[in-house]
Amino acid sequence: MSEVTKTTNNTKEPARKAKVESYDIARSDETLHLATDLAKFIKDNKLSTTVQGKEFVNVEGWQYAGSRLGIVPIVDHVINVSTETELKYQAKVTLFDLRSGHTVGAGFAVCSNKENGKKFYQEFAIMSMAQTRAIGKAYRNILAWIIRAAGYEPTPAEEMDYGNNTPEVKAPVVAQTAADAPAPAVAAEAPAPAMKAVPAEQPTAPAVTYASAAQKEEIIRLLNHPVITRQEKTKMLLNINRLDEERATQAIAKLKKAIDDRENGESAAA
Numbered sequence: 001m002s003e004v005t006k007t008t009n010n011t012k013e014p015a016r017k018a019k020v021e022s023y024d025i026a027r028s029d030e031t032l033h034l035a036t037d038l039a040k041f042i043k044d045n046k047l048s049t050t051v052q053g054k055e056f057v058n059v060e061g062w063q064y065a066g067s068r069l070g071i072v073p074i075v076d077h078v079i080n081v082s083t084e085t086e087l088k089y090q091a092k093v094t095l096f097d098l099r100s101g102h103t104v105g106a107g108f109a110v111c112s113n114k115e116n117g118k119k120f121y122q123e124f125a126i127m128s129m130a131q132t133r134a135i136g137k138a139y140r141n142i143l144a145w146i147i148r149a150a151g152y153e154p155t156p157a158e159e160m161d162y163g164n165n166t167p168e169v170k171a172p173v174v175a176q177t178a179a180d181a182p183a184p185a186v187a188a189e190a191p192a193p194a195m196k197a198v199p200a201e202q203p204t205a206p207a208v209t210y211a212s213a214a215q216k217e218e219i220i221r222l223l224n225h226p227v228i229t230r231q232e233k234t235k236m237l238l239n240i241n242r243l244d245e246e247r248a249t250q251a252i253a254k255l256k257k258a259i260d261d262r263e264n265g266e267s268a269a270a
Contacts, residue, residue, distance in 0.1 A: 111130040
């Protein structure tokens, strides 16, 4: 039935409202609907972390909110700022609006093995967490109020990792009596010096040069071409931050060829 309303027993009933596929951040009524949808999505998929009785949304929840608004994260750079005593990475992420074709936000973040619980993290994990935090931070800068409207704290859960300041529990001091006092130690021969373990040499992983911001913006520009299908666009956007320079160059060339072939094919058919 194509009519907006249908008639039953001489009464008019409104047709069911179409499900919203995407929202516009400039429209407050739409973003409030997004907050309701977001609250359900986060709860159903367990995308929040409880810290001291408060609920903080994981980065996947922030990405979901951004995707419903057509805003995707682009990793601009990840810089190794380590020292001799600390393993540390800094990342910068910008947010790209697929509708307008402009950058609409940015976020910086760092991760270090000096943080609580990260003493034994491998280098790739420190680098990855810096990127994850930067994505959450970038979204937080423009979408914090939507997360708050959904009923959650407006800080990404990944930023709370370093706030785990649980006090150390010390054993209670018990007064000793003379009978409980330990017997005096008997002099013994000095132990032989312990042998120091020599760590085995580990191969150094080759450095990976990720795709530049200019390459990513070019890929997104090409993906917005009308002949590129929605499925192709989604697949590429999900993997865009994993591309190195060589693969990004190949992706750009393939997109240009696909656009050229499809446009020429349509022209020939016409």
